[in-house]
Amino acid sequence: MSEVPVSPPESSPKAQLVKHLLFYTAARLVLFVVLTAAIFGIGHVVLHDGLPLILSALFGLLISLPVSMFLFKKIRQKVNADIAVVDERRRRDKEDLRARIRGEDGSR
Numbered sequence: 001m002s003e004v005p006v007s008p009p010e011s012s013p014k015a016q017l018v019k020h021l022l023f024y025t026a027a028r029l030v031l032f033v034v035l036t037a038a039i040f041g042i043g044h045v046v047l048h049d050g051l052p053l054i055l056s057a058l059f060g061l062l063i064s065l066p067v068s069m070f071l072f073k074k075i076r077q078k079v080n081a082d083i084a085v086v087d088e089r090r091r092r093d094k095e096d097l098r099a100r101i102r103g104e105d106g107s108r
Helices: 013-046 053-071 073-102
Strands: none
Touching: 013 053, 013 073, 053 073
8 A cells, every 4th residue: 555645734824924933032032131141241341330220221222223124034035935925815805895795797
């Protein structure tokens, strides 16, 4: 008896969007934490009293925003492409529903 190879199920566009968005968010959070820790550590070395954590976090946030735009450009582009696919599917489904409500043939 021969077995039929089973390919893994293709994930839906929404699942791809969620996966890429979670990865992008996690990457940005890690960058923020690393920068905050680095600024906090450098503050303790340079200033013997140290830099307050809230100030280090603020600087980390301000630095991580533009840096993440360049560091994670490919991930961001994947998220944007996934959003476009999900939006186009939603728009098409909405048009089909409106056509069915009007009584037109909605099959394409």
